[in-house]
Amino acid sequence: MKRGYSLEEMEHSIADVLIICSTYNQEKYIGDALRGFISQKTDFPFQVLVHDDASTDATPQIIRDFESKYPEIIKGVYEEQNQYSLGNFHWYNEYLERSAARYIALCEGDDYWVDPCKLQKQFDAMSKCSECNFCITNALLMDADSGELIGKMMPRNKRDESILSRGPLLDPEDMMSLEFIPTATFFADRRTWLKEPKCPSGAFSGDRAHQLYLASSGTSIYLEDCTAVYRVNAQGSAMASWNVDRSARIASIEKYVKLYDHFNRYTDDKFADVVRSFRDDRVLSLMYAQGSKRLLPFDRAWAAASRRGSRYCLLLILLHIAPGLVTRLWERQVG
Known part of the structure; x- marks a missing residue:
């Protein structure tokens, strides 16, 4: 059972961009993610759906504190039973179906944004490209234990370097060929996202799946700015x-x-x-x-x-x- 921001409330949202943030037992990190969201400077309205998947630490309370301070931006969704363990990975789709937002942005609870103009840059780039359905940027890598920044996330190899040099517009094959792109910078057309097919049981249905299906839908955009931080081996992460x-x-x-x-x-x-x-x-x-x-x-x-x-x-x-x-x-x- 979900508590917090409801599907009915979603129907009345005027946000042009809907940010999806999933978190579970990330009390060490979630504050950074939330601060990155509220720091965004845009000329359009946006909202953040923060989904707490039945955390047993202080994560839900941290979300509620931000929600009370920034009620127009932060919208908490709180689970009583862990949905990931039940195989419900895409809890947000029912919200996307009720939303009127043009775009969706992703950032998991253990990553965070460092560029206050991130959303505006991606919004502007996508708005100028009618055939584009997907946009990413570069990001910084951080050692989760030491907090030390250890370089840029892309390119990871010479193939990536060659592909990115052809940007900012990338054809489907080029976007698919990028080895590891920052999930925290995913920015996509909402309607295109909802057309993504459901993966069969036993198939990976996370960021790589989104990358493939969104890339296959048309032209993608790569912005070289480092707008986010990706934590390597963060506590509680799948990696x-x-x-x-x-x-x-x-x-x-x-x-x-x-x-x-x-x-x-x-x-x-x-x-x-x-x-x-x-x-x-x-x-x-x-x-x-x-x-x-x-x-x-x-x-x-x-x-x-x-x-x-x-x-x-x-x-x-x-x-x-x-x-x-x-x-x-x-x-x-x-x-």
Whole structure:
């Protein structure tokens, strides 16, 4: 059962941009996210839906404190039962269906915005491009333990560097090919977002899924400004759990493979060449994790290993000689 901002209230909202913020047990971080929202300077109205997924720490109270100070901007939605554990990842879609906002922006509770003009920059860029449905910016990486900024999030490799140099307008294949983009900078056309198909059970349905489907809808925009901070291995994040739980990490890889398969079916293999390299990369990790040599033809496995570097080529050779050793190495975070 949800408490707080209702669907009926959403129907009367005049916001042009609706910000979606999901949080769970993030009392250390959520204040930064909320301060980033209220600091935005825009010439249009916006609202923030902050979804607390039945936190057991002080997160709900922090949200309520901000809600009482900024009632026109911050709208809390409070769960009595954790929805993520029930597989309800897209709690916000029913709000989007009732909303009249032109655009949706994302920022999870452990990330935050550092540019007070972030929303305005993305709003202006999208408004000037009729064929554009998706916009991202660059972001800064922060070590969650030390609080130290450790560089820009993009580009992550030479392929990303080449793609981003062709910006700010990116075609579908280029946007899909970016390896890891900042979720905290997602800014999209609301109607296009709602057309995204539901992923099948067992397929990853998070940020990478949104990236693929939004990119496939038309031209995307990349702004090079660093408007947000992405915390690396923040407490309670999925990535942090993958680093300590082998089974969770394997399950995550399998979900990505299912996502890529579903996306190819949905798009009738229109982007199969782009997607295959990412799918093969995930399958290669499964090969290392499970000590299996037969999940990919050797030429495709070698191509995937080569894209990741010489260390992974060596692992692939070892896999055919001593698969048990490769599995142990992978468990030590090599893979």
